[in-house]
Amino acid sequence: MTVSSAPGKVYLFGEHAVVYGEPAVPCAIERRATVTAKARDDDRLRVQTQDLTLDGFSVEYGDGVLNADVDVPRPLVEAAVGYVDGAIDQVRDVADENVGFTITIESDIPLGAGLGSSAAVVVAAIDAATREIGIELSPTEIADRAYRVEYDVQDGQASRADTFCSAMGGAVRVEGDDCRPIENASRLPFVIGYDGGTGDTGALVSGVRSLREEYDFAADTVRTVGDIVRVGERALAEGDIHKIGQLMDFNHGLLSALGVSSRSLDAMVWAARDADALGAKLTGAGGGGCIVALDESPSTATALSYTPGCEEAFRAELDRDGVRVEAE
Numbered sequence: 050m051t052v053s054s055a056p057g058k059v060y061l062f063g064e065h066a067v068v069y070g071e072p073a074v075p076c077a078i079e080r081r082a083t084v085t086a087k088a089r090d091d092d093r094l095r096v097q098t099q100d101l102t103l104d105g106f107s108v109e110y111g112d113g114v115l116n117a118d119v120d121v122p123r124p125l126v127e128a129a130v131g132y133v134d135g136a137i138d139q140v141r142d143v144a145d146e147n148v149g150f151t152i153t154i155e156s157d158i159p160l161g162a163g164l165g166s167s168a169a170v171v172v173a174a175i176d177a178a179t180r181e182i183g184i185e186l187s188p189t190e191i192a193d194r195a196y197r198v199e200y201d202v203q204d205g206q207a208s209r210a211d212t213f214c215s216a217m218g219g220a221v222r223v224e225g226d227d228c229r230p231i232e233n234a235s236r237l238p239f240v241i242g243y244d245g246g247t248g249d250t251g252a253l254v255s256g257v258r259s260l261r262e263e264y265d266f267a268a269d270t271v272r273t274v275g276d277i278v279r280v281g282e283r284a285l286a287e288g289d290i291h292k293i294g295q296l297m298d299f300n301h302g303l304l305s306a307l308g309v310s311s312r313s314l315d316a317m318v319w320a321a322r323d324a325d326a327l328g329a330k331l332t333g334a335g336g337g338g339c340i341v342a343l344d345e346s347p348s349t350a351t352a353l354s355y356t357p358g359c360e361e362a363f364r365a366e367l368d369r370d371g372v373r374v375e376a377e
């Protein structure tokens with residue numbers, strides 16, 4: 050039995066635009082998905098998940114047959130299994146044989162909310178399952194294989210940002226295939242607001258793609274997000290937290306123009322701004338889920354906890370650890 054974990058993330062800047070080759074800066078946070086892999090005698094895959102939203106179910110999958118506990122809607126099961134299934138395909142590709150596994154997932158990352166639960170689950174699953182059969186992949190190799198899974202599950206619409214960040218930890222910079230850690234990133238006082246909802250990553254990415262194809266000004270907006278990231282990474286290197294906050298606000302405005310915000314995300318962003326946060330924006334695909342704000346004081350978290358539509362507000366520290374083995 051092997052246990053590995055990998056962190057979720059927030060986007061300081063650059064989600065969506067990163068899909069079209071602009072740079073982005075995601076930061077790993079201390080909320081993790083933990084995956085236990087146990088090799089089986091047969092070649093089947095059994096997945097058990099104790100998830101916040103899915104509320105615990107188990108699925109057995111093999112030979113193209115999917116058996117789930119009775120009362121779980123099938124599309125939900127298929128959506129949940131897609132990423133893990135893809136991760137195990139990658140492990141079988143590395144092993145060059147059809148190894149079977151029982152996979153157990155425990156995650157404290159809200160699902161489908163912009164904090165990269167999919168990337169964390171895939172990264173941790175690839176690490177745990179390869180180690181379980183005696184193969185040790187480097188974090189960059191895990192990131193690359195996890196990216197291929199996200200790319201497939203999201204119908205060819207994914208950047209390397211989430212998976213690289215989850216595998217490496219810390220703050221990272223991703224531009225196309227160029228992925229690198231940001232050394233000595235200044236400490237940022239992240240506060241997260243969560244509306245309890247989710248966004249459909251694939252559908253939201255498709256929406257931005259259509260706008261970009263239809264209107265030159267939407268394509269310009271995507272490029273402008275890239276400009277914000279380029280200025281933002283200098284501010285990050287200089288530790289200019291006020292400028293970082295201002296640029297987060299700007300980035301949110303452009304994401305909103307691209308149609309990926311929502312009433313509750315906007316309400317949480319404005320609650321954070323009214324509470325004197327240095328900046329606030331949605332994180333990840335949008336549509337529903339989480340915002341990230343910067344505030345050293347407790348004001349933003351308190352204001353968010355009284356904001357209608359905000360289900361949970363919490364502080365998140367930068368997690369310098371990427372994927373790591375917890376037990377072997």
Ligand SMILES: Nc1ncnc2c1ncn2[C@@H]1O[C@H](COP(=O)(O)OP(=O)(O)O)[C@@H](O)[C@H]1O
Binds near residue numbers: 099
């Ligand atoms: N604990 C979990 N157990 C099983 N699958 C999970 C778990 N957490 C996330 N996933 C997978 O990740 C998907 C959500 O990913 P996505 O829509 O990209 O949102 P995000 O990555 O922002 O959380 C879920 O539908 C599921 O397939």
Ligand SMILES: C[C@@](O)(CCOP(=O)(O)O)CC(=O)O
Binds near residue numbers: 064162167207
């Ligand atoms: C919208 C996007 O830039 C980020 C999606 O993040 P999340 O899965 O919502 O955490 C898509 C991608 O980079 O693959």
Ligand SMILES: [Mg+2]
Binds near residue numbers: 165168211
């Ligand atoms: Mg995701």
